[in-house]
Amino acid sequence: MTTMPPAAVAADPVETVAGTRTPLPRRRRERSVAASIALHGTLVVATFIALFPILWVVLSSIKPASEIRRTEVELFSSPTLDNYRRLLTETDFPTWFANSVVVAAFTMVIGIAMSATAGYALSRFNFPGKRGLMWVFLLTQMFPVAILIVPIYTIMANLGLIDTKLSLIIAYCTVAVPFCAWMLRGYFDTIPRELDEAAALDGLGPFSTFWRIILPLARPGLAVTAFYTFLTAWGEVAYAIAFMQGSDHYTLGAGLQQFVPQFSPRWELLTAGAVLITVPAAIVFFFAQRHLVAGLTAGGTKG
């Protein structure tokens, strides 16, 4: 797509890897008290809105069911871990969780492997079919779930894969890989080509150059890819509901909705489940977030 010179990142990827420097275009100056209050005020409000839903769900999850079903607003009332105990012992939630872990982990590993190799080839080599492939990657972003899901469902059914984790892993890779390959290609572009040339002079083949020189330098990009693929698999619902049939095969996306049927939803189980689902995502996020700005923007916006 458009060419943006990610000056700061391109100049010195190694330094960004360490995350030690965040370039600021403007130097710090004296700011008037009023401006300062306005700035922090806006940020406090924004942060409150960003965090409040998460906080509210966490607080609700430690209320007894009877307290959730009260109309008065109370932040705390007789906190208990009973919802979690019931969720983990009386429902299929642990099975769904385990299923999701397997699916997300495999999607992440396979997705990174595929998108990193493809992204590297797109970044470094001029080969016939390259431009076409780039377009295809962009085009796949446009495919609505609605047009692919039925044919993929039929293919999976013919292969006998419906109701298996493998069907979901494959489907999620097709969703995540094009975007990740695109993003990583942009990231590889910011790593100087001279490194490849030096490696070739030292007798490294293209594959070992990729594996031993480029991949270690591309860690911020890879971290973002990992985050993205994991979250894609962890949070996907449409394929999960369509493909998985028995409750013991459900992933979290398909399972959680069972707690909130149209009538008499069980918010106490849902909120506890929501917290437990978000924790692994937040952990992955925590490791990737340092790299988010550098990795995503160097890649996602360069083409």
Add this chain to the structure above:
Amino acid sequence: MRKSFDKHWYAWAMVLPTVVVLGVLVFYPLVQGVWQSFTDLNESNQREEICTRILGGAETCEPNPDAARFVGLDNYVDILTGAQGSFWLQLTNTLVWTLACVTLHYGIGLGLAVILNRNFRFRGFYRVALILPWAVPSFVAAFAWRFIFDERFGIINGVLRAVGIDPVSWFEQRWTSLFTAIVANVWLGVPFMMVALLGGLQSINGDLYEAAEIDGATPWQRFVNITLPGLRPVSSTVILLGTIWTFNMFPIIYFVTRGQPAGSTEILVTGAYRAAFEGIRDYSLAATYGVLILSILVVYASAYKRMLAKQGEVF
């Protein structure tokens, strides 16, 4: 040919797995989906053969007399005239939904990015806190917002009651219902925009600002004449991607409004999904929806590209 293979085999080897998977699981299904939209395929007529097992274990198969057949443009006519489904209502919802979400994503994301690009105390904390919604899986966020807007036990109505305003039955009216979904999606989508735009801001040369300041440009002039043009490449990409993603955003509508009241807040993607997997599974109807959605997006993307090209942007 031989020479070309020798020269490029490793590049091809590296892209091969991706190409194979995309070919088998994106393009083959795509072709099949387009084909299905011209048939009357549904749950009951999807078998091409009917096999009967006779005593002794042998199996005889004969062609299914009721198998799905080619029906030409019937599905398209049915959908566009409103004989089946409610395409135009869902299209209106989709357009309102996409426009509102993308505008708010971009506006709020840009505002926060500009603020975060300055230097001040606790900047790191704010940055992480503001990106955090991104880490919440979308269906979890959908349920969380459904819970927050819940008519009887939700905190929004709780607060309204506490300050003496009548609680709102959010999911009983089309626009209030759609509003809840938009709020949920804006909450979820702002961090991506913010991060992308923040990266764009950091790549703008700081000298430009200094030169403008020396020339006496006001902060607003600097924003309009330096920041916005400098962000152009990033903006054009994220707006295009954001529009496509929002247009196809499935879980928020599916779980927050659930189409309530009575299917009037369904967008095209959720409408297609319900056609395919709820009630009598009408696969051909869903496929037709899919083709229409894809056509709309392709037209939009090429118009967008042309518009950028006209403004001198090389896409």
